[in-house]
Amino acid sequence: MERINNNEAIRNDMDSWGLRFDDSVVRIDARVLPPEKVMQGSNTYRYSAATADFSRETRDRPLHVAVAVESWIVLCHRREEANVTEFVRTLMFVCPPMGVKIRQPRLVLLDDDRPSGSVYALRQLARGGNIEPALIVLPNNRKHRYDLIKKEACVDLGLHTQVGRGYCSLSPEVGSEIQ
Numbered sequence: 001m002e003r004i005n006n007n008e009a010i011r012n013d014m015d016s017w018g019l020r021f022d023d024s025v026v027r028i029d030a031r032v033l034p035p036e037k038v039m040q041g042s043n044t045y046r047y048s049a050a051t052a053d054f055s056r057e058t059r060d061r062p063l064h065v066a067v068a069v070e071s072w073i074v075l076c077h078r079r080e081e082a083n084v085t086e087f088v089r090t091l092m093f094v095c096p097p098m099g100v101k102i103r104q105p106r107l108v109l110l111d112d113d114r115p116s117g118s119v120y121a122l123r124q125l126a127r128g129g130n131i132e133p134a135l136i137v138l139p140n141n142r143k144h145r146y147d148l149i150k151k152e153a154c155v156d157l158g159l160h161t162q163v164g165r166g167y168c169s170l171s172p173e174v175g176s177e178i179q
Contacts, residue, residue: 066099
C-alpha cells in the first residue's frame, strides 16, 4: 500500500476519481477451521493445515471406487514418442497401488501434426472398436486444434478423452503427482 500511496502518478489518478487507499491493511478476526478428514477407500487421513496437501497421505492407497482402464489409446506426434512412453510407464507404475487396473495402451504415432490428421486418426480408431479412453497429446496449445479434436472425439465419436500438451503436461512428475 505504501508503494501505491507514494507513487505520484497513481495518487493523482486516484485523486481524480476521489479515491485513496488507507496506509494500513484491514485486520479481521476470523475463525480458522480444522482440516477436513480425507476419506479414500476404507482409510481416513488427516493432513497438515499449513500446507493443505494430502497427496503424501493418500499416495499408494486404494481408491474408494477404482475403474479398470482396459482398452485405451494414446495418440501423439512421432516426435513426442519418448516423452509419452515415459509418461505411460509412470502411469503403469502409480496406478496399481491405487487399485486402478491399467493395461498397456495402444500407441498411435502421427507423422502429420495438423489437426485434421489427429481427427482422421481418431475416426479410424473409433471404427476399429472399443477404445476407452483416448489420451491425445498435442504439439502446442492452440485453442482451435483442441476444440476441433474435443468436438470430434466427444460429440461426434462419443469417446472419453484427455487432451494435453506434450512436453509440459506429460512430464513424469505429473504422472507421479496423479497418485
